[in-house]
Amino acid sequence: MKEDQANPAQYLISTVSKRSGVKADLIRAWERRYEAVSPSRTEGRQRIYTDQDIARLRLLNQATNNGHSISQIARLSLNELHSLITKDMHTSNQTQPHIRPIRGDKHELLDDYLEKCFSAIIAFEATVLERHCENAIAELGPMSFIEQLLTPLLTKMDESLQAGLLRPAHEHMATSIIRSLAYILRTNRPCSRQAPRMIMSTPTGQLHETGALLAMIIAEFKGWHVTYLGANLPAEEIAAAVKYTHARAVAINISFRNDDSVIIKEIRRLNTLIGKDVTLIAGGRAAVDYQTILDEIGAFRVNNYDHFKLVLDGLRAQTSFQDYA
Amino acid sequence: MKEDQANPAQYLISTVSKRSGVKADLIRAWERRYEAVSPSRTEGRQRIYTDQDIARLRLLNQATNNGHSISQIARLSLNELHSLITKDMHTSNQTQPHIRPIRGDKHELLDDYLEKCFSAIIAFEATVLERHCENAIAELGPMSFIEQLLTPLLTKMDESLQAGLLRPAHEHMATSIIRSLAYILRTNRPCSRQAPRMIMSTPTGQLHETGALLAMIIAEFKGWHVTYLGANLPAEEIAAAVKYTHARAVAINISFRNDDSVIIKEIRRLNTLIGKDVTLIAGGRAAVDYQTILDEIGAFRVNNYDHFKLVLDGLRAQTSFQDYA
DNA sequence: TGTTCTGTGTCAAATTTTTGTAAAGGTATT
DNA sequence: AATACCTTTACAAAAATTTGACACAGAACA
Numbered sequence: 001m002k003e004d005q006a007n008p009a010q011y012l013i014s015t016v017s018k019r020s021g022v023k024a025d026l027i028r029a030w031e032r033r034y035e036a037v038s039p040s041r042t043e044g045r046q047r048i049y050t051d052q053d054i055a056r057l058r059l060l061n062q063a064t065n066n067g068h069s070i071s072q073i074a075r076l077s078l079n080e081l082h083s084l085i086t087k088d089m090h091t092s093n094q095t096q097p098h099i100r101p102i103r104g105d106k107h108e109l110l111d112d113y114l115e116k117c118f119s120a121i122i123a124f125e126a127t128v129l130e131r132h133c134e135n136a137i138a139e140l141g142p143m144s145f146i147e148q149l150l151t152p153l154l155t156k157m158d159e160s161l162q163a164g165l166l167r168p169a170h171e172h173m174a175t176s177i178i179r180s181l182a183y184i185l186r187t188n189r190p191c192s193r194q195a196p197r198m199i200m201s202t203p204t205g206q207l208h209e210t211g212a213l214l215a216m217i218i219a220e221f222k223g224w225h226v227t228y229l230g231a232n233l234p235a236e237e238i239a240a241a242v243k244y245t246h247a248r249a250v251a252i253n254i255s256f257r258n259d260d261s262v263i264i265k266e267i268r269r270l271n272t273l274i275g276k277d278v279t280l281i282a283g284g285r286a287a288v289d290y291q292t293i294l295d296e297i298g299a300f301r302v303n304n305y306d307h308f309k310l311v312l313d314g315l316r317a318q319t320s321f322q323d324y325a
Numbered sequence: 326m327k328e329d330q331a332n333p334a335q336y337l338i339s340t341v342s343k344r345s346g347v348k349a350d351l352i353r354a355w356e357r358r359y360e361a362v363s364p365s366r367t368e369g370r371q372r373i374y375t376d377q378d379i380a381r382l383r384l385l386n387q388a389t390n391n392g393h394s395i396s397q398i399a400r401l402s403l404n405e406l407h408s409l410i411t412k413d414m415h416t417s418n419q420t421q422p423h424i425r426p427i428r429g430d431k432h433e434l435l436d437d438y439l440e441k442c443f444s445a446i447i448a449f450e451a452t453v454l455e456r457h458c459e460n461a462i463a464e465l466g467p468m469s470f471i472e473q474l475l476t477p478l479l480t481k482m483d484e485s486l487q488a489g490l491l492r493p494a495h496e497h498m499a500t501s502i503i504r505s506l507a508y509i510l511r512t513n514r515p516c517s518r519q520a521p522r523m524i525m526s527t528p529t530g531q532l533h534e535t536g537a538l539l540a541m542i543i544a545e546f547k548g549w550h551v552t553y554l555g556a557n558l559p560a561e562e563i564a565a566a567v568k569y570t571h572a573r574a575v576a577i578n579i580s581f582r583n584d585d586s587v588i589i590k591e592i593r594r595l596n597t598l599i600g601k602d603v604t605l606i607a608g609g610r611a612a613v614d615y616q617t618i619l620d621e622i623g624a625f626r627v628n629n630y631d632h633f634k635l636v637l638d639g640l641r642a643q644t645s646f647q648d649y650a
Numbered sequence: 651t652g653t654t655c656t657g658t659g660t661c662a663a664a665t666t667t668t669t670g671t672a673a674a675g676g677t678a679t680t
Numbered sequence: 681a682a683t684a685c686c687t688t689t690a691c692a693a694a695a696a697t698t699t700g701a702c703a704c705a706g707a708a709c710a
Contacts, residue, residue: 013685025671028686033669044678046685064669069337069695071668072373083509087376124569126552169562169569172526172554179555183508201497207532207557227451229497230504232532237494244449244494338696349696351659358658369667371696389658396657655708666697677686 011049019139020057027057034074036060051116052078052131055138059085078134082184109139113149118156121174122166130177134184142185143221146214147305150178154210158285175210185217195225196316197247201238202231203266205258211284212253218305219251222312235266239273249315250274251308253284264293271297279315283308335365335373345382352382359399361385376463377403384410403464404434434464438474443481446499447491455502459509467510468546471539472630475503479535483610500535510542520550521641522572526563527556528591530583536609537578543630544576547637560591564598574640575599576633578609589618596622604640608633 017024028047030036037056039047059081064070066088073084113136120129137145157174160166200216202209209231216228227245229238242250250270254263267290271280280299282290287301294301302308342349353372355361362381364372384406389395391410401409438461445454462470482499485491525541527534534556541553552570554563567575575595579588592615596605605624607615612626619626627633 023671024685026669029670032687042678044685045687046678067340067343069340069371069668070670071367072335072337079508124552124566127550167562167565169554169558169566172558172562173552173566176553176555179504180508180511183505186505225452227449227498228501229494230501233494233497237492237497240492241449241494241498348660350661353697354659367667369696370698371667394657395659651710653708653710656706658704659702661702662700664698666695668693668695670693671691673690674688675686676688677684679684680682 011051011054013047013049016049016054016057020054020061022057022061030057030060030070030074034071036070036074051135055135056081058138063088078131078138082134082138086184086186110148110152113140114152114156117149117153121157121170124170124173126173126177129174130180133177133181137181137184142217146185146217150214151305154178175208178210179213182213182217186220195223196249197225197227197245198249198251199229199238199241199245199247200226200251200253201229201233201241202253202255203238203263203270204232204234205262205266206254206256206284207231208255209253211255212251215251215253215283215305215308218308219312222309223316224249224312235270235273238270242274242278247278249279249281251281251283254282254287254290255284257286257289260289263290267293267299268297271299281308281311335375336379338372338374341374341379341382344379345386347382347386355382355385355395355399359396361395361399380460380463381406402434403460404437408437435473435477438465439477439481442474442478446482446495449495449498451498451502454499455505458502458506462506462509467542471510471542475539476630479503500533503535504538507538507542511545520548521574522550522552522570523574523576524554524563524566524570524572525551525576525578526554526558526566527578527580528563528588528595529557529559530587530591531579531581531609532557533580534578536580537576540576540578540608540630540633543633544637547634548641549574549637560595560598563595567599567603572603574604574606576606576608579607579612579615580609582611582614585614588615592618592624593622596624606633606636 011019013024013027016022017027020027022030027037031038031047037049037053039049039053042048056078059078060070060073063073063081063084066085068084073081076084113132116132117129117136120126120132133145136149140149157166157171161168161171198219200212200219202212212231213228216226219226227241227247229241238250238252241247252267252270257263267280267282274280280294280297281302282294282299283302287294288303291301300311302311336344338349338352341347342352345352347355352362356363356372362374362378364374364378367373381403384403385395385398387410388398388406393409398406398409438457441457442454442461445451445457458470461474465474482491482496486493486496523544525537525544527537537556538553541551544551552566552572554566563575563577566572577592577595582588592605592607599605605619605622606627607619607624608627612619613628616626625636627636
């Protein structure tokens with residue numbers, strides 16, 4: 001356990017430049033003028049950067065492109081940079097999901113992050129896990145992070161839990177961290193008034209909400225106005241939320257096969273309560289176990305996030321004309 | 326205690342102009358003539374604005390468009406501007422009542438925010454609730470937000486829930502929003518390696534985690550390195566987390582009086598598992614119901630956040646020499 | 651009615667500051 | 681030796697600053 005076990009400083013400036021998108025000259029200028037990063041040095045005075053430095057530079061790059069002055073933001077923390085950029089998206093009505101020119105070996109990069117995150121979980125290092133996730137979000141972008149890093153990570157966690165390699169405490173810790181990242185991941189865009197609305201929740205007895213949370217983020221990316229209700233909610237409450245918000249769709253996440261009779265009853269009840277005009281979508285690892293009931297009532301069941309996106313697009317297209325101002 | 330605002334983001338005039346919709350020239354004129362804003366300066370005299378300044382200018386812009394004279398409203402507080410504009414919306418042709426610039430009346434400000442947040446909850450407007458909370462955090466700072474706005478709000482929500490004024494769906498929605506704010510509220514300071522560590526969770530059967538979440542944030546403010554585990558965790562798991570992290574204290578939150586035998590058993594088990602060297606702290610609305618067992622095993626019970634802070638300080642002082650870098 | 655005063659928004663010129671880029675000459679690494 | 685880095689210095693474009701002036705609408709005044 002030395003100074004920074006999980007973070008062996010390792011990258012040279014050319015690598016950092018490629019991965020962050022900031023030219024090497026400029027990286028040095030930013031360091032010299034504003035101490036934007038503080039890399040350590042080799043014996044021969046060459047700069048050595050960490051993952052965090054890369055994430056920083058990437059965010060700084062994005063923020064300056066958004067019109068911020070480098071001198072003013074150079075010393076902000078990763079966290080602060082995140083919220084800064086989130087706010088930018090929030091205000092400047094149409095900042096596109098930023099370019100992610102991850103050139104080179106993306107696969108290796110993902111594996112690297114996956115390994116690092118998993119190690120942090122095993123070591124019960126919440127702070128390290130959080131930092132790695134923040135870095136990954138900055139480098140990969142929210143979507144890739146969710147689909148290509150987080151999903152495999154959650155799967156791996158689940159397997160390890162089954163295998164007894166991890167304890168529930170590990171999983172709780174990791175889940176809390178991941179959940180807290182939702183704020184960064186969400187593109188708090190103003191969400192035009194005509195955006196179709198959706199309720200996202202988890203039926204009674206389903207306590208795990210990670211899946212629902214990520215699905216919410218994805219739906220928001222797809223332009224939906226999602227009202228997120230958390231986990232473990234009875235059908236009447238979900239239906240009430242639909243009425244209040246005039247939602248056009250309800251998505252529920254089923255991660256575990258607890259007590260079939262309860263879930264099936266809840267689904268059936270929810271279906272009758274929301275009426276025919278509201279689309280019901282069910283996803284999650286255990287949703288497949290309820291295929292029959294879902295078919296019977298004419299609800300969608302989605303297998304994965306791509307499938308979910310397709311269904312969402314279909315719903316948007318199918319209904320009244322939307323303005324894509 | 327420095328003023329450690331969660332919002333050190335700073336903007337130059339061009340950004341401010343774009344975001345607020347007020348031309349840069351005019352912003353300067355308003356400052357020169359009416360001190361509408363008071364930006365700080367860089368070394369080279371460039372103006373530096375905060376988020377609040379932007380909000381201010383946006384409101385001033387809107388108010389002037391509504392016919393108000395800039396010289397009359399330039400010095401109103403954020404909050405007063407808010408109510409001015411909402412009043413404009415409601416009473417389209419009313420003689421504007423005397424809006425006294427009663428700044429400094431924090432009580433009124435808090436009541437106003439409380440009212441707005443609660444209305445947003447009743448109306449099931451998640452987005453509005455979130456925006457009000459974000460504004461309040463910017464204006465009040467994280468600590469005041471938690472202790473003076475959020476705590477009363479949660480109490481009020483609870484009463485309304487009991488009275489049938491709100492449905493559980495309302496509460497779930499609001500809780501999700503509040504939880505997502507944790508990321509902003511947390512002082513993600515590096516947390517020096519010598520910071521005392523603490524495990525925060527909620528025992529089996531206790532599904533509400535808002536209290537634990539806020540307690541975590543407060544403990545972090547107090548310089549603790551908190552590992553947050555979420556809700557509904559068996560004693561063995563909490564104890565395992567203590568072992569992994571070498572935590573010096575465990576805090577559990579008990580919000581509801583569910584099944585006494587379970588909770589008492591869990592507390593007792595937790596106490597034996599963590600050993601004598603680890604301090605157990607219990608808080609939450611229903612913690613008082615378990616006073617006897619807590620006394621018996623020599624655990625702390627805290628009544629409120631101030632009490633919690635006192636206990637935390639006591640623990641820090643009592644143990645080995647800490648660095649207050 | 652006509653004149654003046656005041657409050658407001660806008661513009662322009664001259665000057666500074668900020669910031670990305672680059673060249674030159676030396677050092678490390680492979 | 682070839683390539684990649686480092687430091688220092690310089691430079692030019694973009695953005696901000698200050699100062700002062702101007703236009704115009706309403707209010708005040710004669």
